[in-house]
Amino acid sequence: MFAGEGDAVDAVVIESLEPLVAGLRAEGYAVVGPVVRERVIRFEEVESADRLARGWTDVQEPGRYRLAEGDAEMVFSFAASPDSAKPYTQPPRQTLLRMRGEHIEEAGQDAPRVALLGLRACDLAAIAVQDRVFLGGRHPDPAYLRRRRALLLIAVNCAVPGGTCFCVSMHTGPKATTGFDLALTELAAPHRFVVETGGERGERIVAALPHRPATAGDLDAAAEVSRGAAERMGRHVDTEGIQERLSAHDSPRWAQVGARCLTCANCTMVCPTCFCSTVEDTTSFTDGTAERIERWDSCFTLGFSEVGGAPVRGSNAGRYRQWLTHKFSTWIDQFGMSGCVGCGRCITWCPVGIDVTEELANLP
Amino acid sequence: MPKLAVWKFASCDGCQLTFLDCEDELLAVAARVEIACFLEASSAPGPGPYDLSLVEGSITTPEDLERIRHVRRVSERLVTIGACATAGGIQALRDFADVKEFAAVVYARPDYIATLDRSTPIAAHVPVDFELRGCPPDRRQLLEVISAFLAGRRPEVPAHSVCVECKARGNACVMVAHGTPCLGPVTQAGCGALCPAFNRGCYGCFGPMESPNHASLNHWMRGLGMSTPELVRIYRTYHATTEPFRRAAEEAQRSGEEFGEEEE
Numbered sequence: 001m002f003a004g005e006g007d008a009v010d011a012v013v014i015e016s017l018e019p020l021v022a023g024l025r026a027e028g029y030a031v032v033g034p035v036v037r038e039r040v041i042r043f044e045e046v047e048s049a050d051r052l053a054r055g056w057t058d059v060q061e062p063g064r065y066r067l068a069e070g071d072a073e074m075v076f077s078f079a080a081s082p083d084s085a086k087p088y089t090q091p092p093r094q095t096l097l098r099m100r101g102e103h104i105e106e107a108g109q110d111a112p113r114v115a116l117l118g119l120r121a122c123d124l125a126a127i128a129v130q131d132r133v134f135l136g137g138r139h140p141d142p143a144y145l146r147r148r149r150a151l152l153l154i155a156v157n158c159a160v161p162g163g164t165c166f167c168v169s170m171h172t173g174p175k176a177t178t179g180f181d182l183a184l185t186e187l188a189a190p191h192r193f194v195v196e197t198g199g200e201r202g203e204r205i206v207a208a209l210p211h212r213p214a215t216a217g218d219l220d221a222a223a224e225v226s227r228g229a230a231e232r233m234g235r236h237v238d239t240e241g242i243q244e245r246l247s248a249h250d251s252p253r254w255a256q257v258g259a260r261c262l263t264c265a266n267c268t269m270v271c272p273t274c275f276c277s278t279v280e281d282t283t284s285f286t287d288g289t290a291e292r293i294e295r296w297d298s299c300f301t302l303g304f305s306e307v308g309g310a311p312v313r314g315s316n317a318g319r320y321r322q323w324l325t326h327k328f329s330t331w332i333d334q335f336g337m338s339g340c341v342g343c344g345r346c347i348t349w350c351p352v353g354i355d356v357t358e359e360l361a362n363l364p
Numbered sequence: 365m366p367k368l369a370v371w372k373f374a375s376c377d378g379c380q381l382t383f384l385d386c387e388d389e390l391l392a393v394a395a396r397v398e399i400a401c402f403l404e405a406s407s408a409p410g411p412g413p414y415d416l417s418l419v420e421g422s423i424t425t426p427e428d429l430e431r432i433r434h435v436r437r438v439s440e441r442l443v444t445i446g447a448c449a450t451a452g453g454i455q456a457l458r459d460f461a462d463v464k465e466f467a468a469v470v471y472a473r474p475d476y477i478a479t480l481d482r483s484t485p486i487a488a489h490v491p492v493d494f495e496l497r498g499c500p501p502d503r504r505q506l507l508e509v510i511s512a513f514l515a516g517r518r519p520e521v522p523a524h525s526v527c528v529e530c531k532a533r534g535n536a537c538v539m540v541a542h543g544t545p546c547l548g549p550v551t552q553a554g555c556g557a558l559c560p561a562f563n564r565g566c567y568g569c570f571g572p573m574e575s576p577n578h579a580s581l582n583h584w585m586r587g588l589g590m591s592t593p594e595l596v597r598i599y600r601t602y603h604a605t606t607e608p609f610r611r612a613a614e615e616a617q618r619s620g621e622e623f624g625e626e627e628e
Contacts, residue, residue, distance in 0.1 A: 038536065038541070038542075038563060039541060039542060040536040040541045042536065063539075063540055063584065064540060064543075065536075065537075065540050065541045066541075067541075082536045082537075082541075083534075087534070092531075092532035092533075092534075093532060259577075259579075259580065260577075260580045261577065261580070262525070262549040262550065262576075262577045262580055262581060263525070263575045263577065264525040264527040264528075264548070264549035264550075265524065265525060265527055265528045265531075266527045266531065266537060266549070269527065269528065269531030269532070270531065280520045281517075281520070282508065282511075282520060283511050283512070283515050283517075284511070285389050285392040285393055285396060285507060285510075285511055286388070286389055286392040295532065296528070296531075296532050297528075298524070298528060300524075301522070301524040301528065301574070302523065302524070302574045302575060303522060303523070303524065314575075316575065316577060348540065349537055349540050350540075351527075351537060351539050351540060351546070351548075351549050351581070351584065352549075352580050352581065352583075352584040353584070
């Protein structure tokens with residue numbers, strides 16, 4: 001149904017991203033890729049490959065992110081951006097219904113054609129998690145499916161993992177093996193990209209680009225990039241027996257992390273798999289209509305667990321425990337897979353640097 | 365048609381201006397309610413009682429104490445708008461000092477000044493049906509509250525952190541990315557994360573969020589280089605006497621002593 005489910009074809013080499021960007025735009029895709037904005041690598045629509053964050057890298061640690069100068073030639077020498085694919089699969093805010101008097105109509109939800117350029121293996125794994133959540137149950141979400149089908153996924157194999165990365169522990173990376181239309185590995189001296197295709201759509205795109213077959217030397221160099229990245233993970237999680245460890249609901253560790261946790265919800269907002277939302281009903285002065293809006297919510301808000309006028313999880317510790325336990329343990333019971341893909345965003349973007357890998361390591 | 369009144373107490377008028385700034389919606393509002401009393405907009409106040417009163421400003425004079433009781437008596441519903449009416453406002457800084465001393469320094473004839481020792485929110489004196497935060501409140505939220513009261517429903521005004529709105533808006537965290545101290549994690553949403561969207565830290569003008577953890581945030585902001593007086597100052601602005609922010613400033617003073625810092 002989606003990319004990455006067809007047979008792989010032989011890899012090719014391209015020397016520039018410009019024909020790719022131009023070709024996708026000519027096909028009606030908005031190309032969204034990594035750029036530098038306000039000293040952070042962000043994903044934004046680009047009109048040309050020149051706009052990409054070439055020459056930059058990042059330094060990530062718990063609660064701290066800094067942009068730094070990198071190899072001037074390289075386009076993708078950084079780790080996870082605060083942006084994942086989530087805003088494109090699950091928009092932060094969307095109108096579900098409009099009402100005027102007794103008349104109710106479903107809002108037509110946009111499904112724009114977007115090519116996401118520069119997703120990492122962890123991001124692809126996160127999309128697979130969201131696919132399971134939104135499409136895998138008894139009530140698949142048709143709007144999600146429309147948006148998802150309109151996305152073209154171009155992965156980049158990580159060369160420079162961040163200080164908070166642990167995809168190797170979660171078995172999701174650093175090499176993208178499935179779930180992409182195209183997967184690039186950036187190589188230096190001479191600067192080039194090895195391109196793998198993940199299905200018919202990717203093949204068609206590559207066929208229209210100037211390219212040459214990949215040599216054994218290209219493929220060895222690409223394999224070395226992923227091998228090297230796997231050895232430089234900033235963080236590690238021991239997933240052996242993780243569900244048993246997370247059943248320690250009475251551990252004093254929860255109170256300790258609860259004392260640090262701000263319950264600000266940043267971790268769930270930047271998490272590429274956190275999918276919780278709430279609905280709001282609004283009435284308009286100007287046109288006499290009412291709307292039902294779905295927007296991102298978080299298990300860290302009190303409203304999230306409000307039942308009968310009071311929150312079920314009132315304490316910081318209770319909310320942190322709920323989030324961590326769901327992400328790494330009960331998610332497996334619920335969906336048959338872990339909710340964590342090891343991207344490290346929740347560690348970097350926690351305003352007070354709470355580190356899930358440290359919390360997990362310190363449970364009994 | 366329901367009658368609306370807007371009242372002013374000790375304040376800068378910014379909240380009333382926020383209402384007047386609803387340019388696209390103001391005519392629609394006026395078509396749904398009779399704006400019966402609104403001196404900022406019209407010098408011809410209509411008689412009460414009023415279905416909905418919006419109250420701006422804090423209580424700072426003996427005359428205010430009487431007038432707010434009158435406003436409550438003539439209002440079916442009373443909603444406070446803004447930090448002054450809801451929390452005492454910037455003028456509540458007097459609570460930490462001697463207001464008579466201030467008056468002596470500022471005025472040639474301090475004996476002409478009739479003022480109270482403290483600046484207090486409206487809810488300290490009369491029952492309030494809803495408190496809308498912000499300095500000034502957010503235009504969208506103001507319309508939402510008026511709209512909700514007219515429709516007889518609960519206003520959709522979440523009490524979670526600014527961070528939720530900040531990330532939904534697509535901002536990167538200014539504290540993590542730039543080391544800019546930000547009160548967003550302990551401050552209630554509503555502004556649409558306005559300051560972080562312009563690379564400024566949140567000033568906390570919407571007051572404390574539902575479960576603020578100031579001790580943890582203070583500890584981190586010290587690591588970003590903030591001193592005890594700086595920490596005390598950022599909490600003692602718009603919501604200086606609102607309980608969680610009052611405690612946050614006191615916590616900063618206490619932990620500053622533990623850090624062995626000297627008070628300014």
